[in-house]
Amino acid sequence: MKHLLSIADLTGADIHGLLELTDHMVEISQRTIPKVPALRGKNVVSLFFEDSTRTRTSFDAAAKRLSADTMNFAVSSSSVNKGESLRDTIETISAMGVDAFVIRHKSSGAPQMITRWTTACVVNAGDGWHQHPTQALLDCYTIRTNLNRRDSFEGLRIAIVGDIKHSRVARSDVQAFTALGAHVTIVAPPTLLPPSLDGWPVEISHELDSILPDLDVLYLLRVQRERMDDALLPSLREYSSMYGLTAARAARLPAHALVMHPGPMNRGVEIVVDPADLAGSVILDQVTNGVAVRMAVLFQLLGSGGDLKGDVS
Amino acid sequence: MTRLVIRGGTVLDQSGERRADVAVEDGRVTEVGSSLSGDQTLDAGGCIVAPGLVDLHVHLREPGREDAETIETGSRAAALGGFTAIVAMPNTEPAQDSLAVIEFVRAQAKRAGLCDVHPAGCITMNREGKALAPFGELAAAGVHLFTDDGNGVQDPQLMRHALEYARVLDITLAQHCEVTALTKGAVMHEGSCCSHLGLPGWPAIAEELMVHRDIELSRLTGARVHLLHLSTARSVELVRTAKADGLAVSAEATPHHFTLTDELLAGYDAVYKVNPPLRTAADLAAIKAGLADGTIDAIATDHAPHSPESKEAPLDQAPPGMLGLETALALAIGELDMPLADIVAALSWKPAAIARIGDLHGRPVAAGEPANLVVFDPSATWTVVPAKLASKSRNTPYAGRAMRGQVRHTLLGGDPVVIDGTAQR
Numbered sequence: 001m002k003h004l005l006s007i008a009d010l011t012g013a014d015i016h017g018l019l020e021l022t023d024h025m026v027e028i029s030q031r032t033i034p035k036v037p038a039l040r041g042k043n044v045v046s047l048f049f050e051d052s053t054r055t056r057t058s059f060d061a062a063a064k065r066l067s068a069d070t071m072n073f074a075v076s077s078s079s080v081n082k083g084e085s086l087r088d089t090i091e092t093i094s095a096m097g098v099d100a101f102v103i104r105h106k107s108s109g110a111p112q113m114i115t116r117w118t119t120a121c122v123v124n125a126g127d128g129w130h131q132h133p134t135q136a137l138l139d140c141y142t143i144r145t146n147l148n149r150r151d152s153f154e155g156l157r158i159a160i161v162g163d164i165k166h167s168r169v170a171r172s173d174v175q176a177f178t179a180l181g182a183h184v185t186i187v188a189p190p191t192l193l194p195p196s197l198d199g200w201p202v203e204i205s206h207e208l209d210s211i212l213p214d215l216d217v218l219y220l221l222r223v224q225r226e227r228m229d230d231a232l233l234p235s236l237r238e239y240s241s242m243y244g245l246t247a248a249r250a251a252r253l254p255a256h257a258l259v260m261h262p263g264p265m266n267r268g269v270e271i272v273v274d275p276a277d278l279a280g281s282v283i284l285d286q287v288t289n290g291v292a293v294r295m296a297v298l299f300q301l302l303g304s305g306g307d308l309k310g311d312v313s
Numbered sequence: 314m315t316r317l318v319i320r321g322g323t324v325l326d327q328s329g330e331r332r333a334d335v336a337v338e339d340g341r342v343t344e345v346g347s348s349l350s351g352d353q354t355l356d357a358g359g360c361i362v363a364p365g366l367v368d369l370h371v372h373l374r375e376p377g378r379e380d381a382e383t384i385e386t387g388s389r390a391a392a393l394g395g396f397t398a399i400v401a402m403p404n405t406e407p408a409q410d411s412l413a414v415i416e417f418v419r420a421q422a423k424r425a426g427l428c429d430v431h432p433a434g435c436i437t438m439n440r441e442g443k444a445l446a447p448f449g450e451l452a453a454a455g456v457h458l459f460t461d462d463g464n465g466v467q468d469p470q471l472m473r474h475a476l477e478y479a480r481v482l483d484i485t486l487a488q489h490c491e492v493t494a495l496t497k498g499a500v501m502h503e504g505s506c507c508s509h510l511g512l513p514g515w516p517a518i519a520e521e522l523m524v525h526r527d528i529e530l531s532r533l534t535g536a537r538v539h540l541l542h543l544s545t546a547r548s549v550e551l552v553r554t555a556k557a558d559g560l561a562v563s564a565e566a567t568p569h570h571f572t573l574t575d576e577l578l579a580g581y582d583a584v585y586k587v588n589p590p591l592r593t594a595a596d597l598a599a600i601k602a603g604l605a606d607g608t609i610d611a612i613a614t615d616h617a618p619h620s621p622e623s624k625e626a627p628l629d630q631a632p633p634g635m636l637g638l639e640t641a642l643a644l645a646i647g648e649l650d651m652p653l654a655d656i657v658a659a660l661s662w663k664p665a666a667i668a669r670i671g672d673l674h675g676r677p678v679a680a681g682e683p684a685n686l687v688v689f690d691p692s693a694t695w696t697v698v699p700a701k702l703a704s705k706s707r708n709t710p711y712a713g714r715a716m717r718g719q720v721r722h723t724l725l726g727g728d729p730v731v732i733d734g735t736a737q738r
Contacts (some may be wrong), residue, residue, distance in 0.1 A: 107629050194508035
């Protein structure tokens with residue numbers, strides 16, 4: 001694996017391998033000193049052309065636990081604002097010696113373009129509406145550990161609810177969950193579905209209530225206010241009344257079912273109850289697992305494979 | 314007076330094909346016959362000798378974006394592609410909405426001397442869709458085709474008024490068919506590919522609604538409408554019906570819309586971003602069928618040069634458009650299942666008539682006619698090498714593609730501006 005650009009580039013076995021590796025990373029993260037020298041001397045550069053707090057921090061923590069050197073560029077503080085092209089930015093930073101770029105960009109496909117201009121590994125930390133592969137991996141890991149599904153998601157019923165059309169998380173999760181064998185239903189008003197679902201191995205529902213009792217995982221997506229401006233939704237209140245997770249809807253879920261959300265949450269819109277009151281909420285587990293999954297990804301791309309067991313001395 | 318003879322070729326024009334030499338003197342064809350001799354000879358063995366090609370849709374970028382193309386470099390690309398006349402789209406900076414800019418473009422073209430350049434006028438001032446351009450003044454100065462290309466005229470009232478003017482002035486309005494309320498942020502064809510790639514879609518209906526509107530406005534006003542670069546199957550069907558109704562509607566299609574599909578965007582390479590976008594295999598087949606049965610009158614390139622750096626941006630930021638002048642003839646020969654005479658018709662006398670320049674271009678190859686001619690080898694093969702193109706830009710989607718059909722000579726007003734595939738200035 002040279003880059004991590006899209007879940008579509010991974011097989012079920014590849015995903016499984018990364019989740020196994022994540023187990024090691026969780027173990028490291030639980031040590032008194034949660035740090036190993038695995039990536040000592042490697043330079044990991046985060047380039048975020050779009051605001052993000054949790055993903056950037058999570059990658060940073062992951063790189064540091066593996067002893068990599070890290071550099072962070074936020075678009076507001078870089079020369080991009082002075083009109084520098086994406087290519088010039090990448091080539092300039094590459095010239096400083098970079099082993100991996102972690103890229104967040106508002107344009108779909110930007111990480112893939114960047115691979116043309118650098119010899120470094122490129123990790124997609126979210127591009128436009130396209131992909132957010134480490135989010136999908138941490139979601140898989142969270143399901144795997146919380147539902148004790150180490151080997152496969154065969155037979156699991158997962159619903160992804162919300163703005164599928166504009167969601168890189170949905171595109172990545174559908175591919176990852178189904179690659180591991182889960183049955184996925186996407187739930188959205190017709191205006192928030194992609195224009196075509198040809199080749200999507202999913203079932204489609206425009207209604208949430210009837211499927212709740214059969215679910216193992218209810219995955220809620222963030223619904224953004226600007227969707228109303230484009231007349232994709234009558235109102236957030238209307239969305240909430242049809243698709244929001246209320247206490248009544250939560251009560252219809254099986255006792256074992258997980259409730260997940262990629263964050264940041266729009267409380268009162270897609271999630272109307274306090275997640276703290278939801279027995280099945282694993283939303284904070286997702287954040288915790290994010291660091292370990294990103295350690296696994298960076299190690300897989302940059303590591304020699306030999307020194308995960310050691311301590312920093 | 315020099316007598317130039319094009320020797321050993323097959324003449325192809327409105328009256329069919331025949332083996333003949335062609336003699337040219339003082340800008341005109343003076344003799345068509347066998348075993349002609351002259352002061353200068355151009356070999357045409359194995360070649361077709363035809364009226365020069367006419368491109369209704371070229372972006373020359375000058376004035377304003379001379380980094381991407383100039384009238385000279387674009388004219389050279391045109392000549393090498395076998396074109397003796399091209400219509401220059403008005404989305405220059407400043408736009409071609411005044412006599413001053415029109416005259417500037419004509420003067421630059423004359424200076425380059427490689428191709429007849431006919432600047433199109435704008436329908437609205439600065440192509441903003443608000444105030445009508447001075448049709449009367451420009452028409453009096455010989456402008457026949459008006460368009461806001463790149464921007465469709467959104468306001469139906471404004472378009473109606475423009476057509477009412479057009480009918481009286483006997484000019485043609487050409488429409489870029491796109492209802493922009495349906496294409497906000499659009500990057501590529503709306504369909505299964507854009508859904509996977511996470512890119513905003515440009516739906517077929519955005520084109521078809523305006524095609525339909527303008528057909529009906531032509532019916533209402535009696536004015537001529539030319540529909541630019543059709544890309545969808547339904548658009549072709551709408552034009553077919555309009556023609557059956559006897560309306561004054563003409564249409565063009567580009568080589569890229571009959572050779573490339575939206576799946577090429579999967580690599581996120583902006584060289585494939587174009588407006589209207591590359592569509593599906595079914596649309597491509599409908600465009601070919603529309604050309605074959607004459608529903609679509611003309612092949613036009615929509616030659617749209619862009620600098621390498623602008624095309625290296627992410628898809629949503631890169632400008633739409635691709636080069637076309639130097640590859641159009643070969644793509645038509647190689648990809649269209651049409652008789653060669655029909656291909657030449659769609660590239661020469663039919664567009665010449667739409668541009669209203671049929672007195673000089675797309676003429677029969679006969680004594681007394683203006684010597685605007687192309688000589689091409691329909692079976693010669695070559696490979697597209699972007700660095701070798703005469704255009705100032707490199708944004709061809711056909712890099713490395715094997716082509717069949719190659720221009721050997723181009724004569725502009727009797728002047729051999731291209732000899733053996735080499736521009737003479």
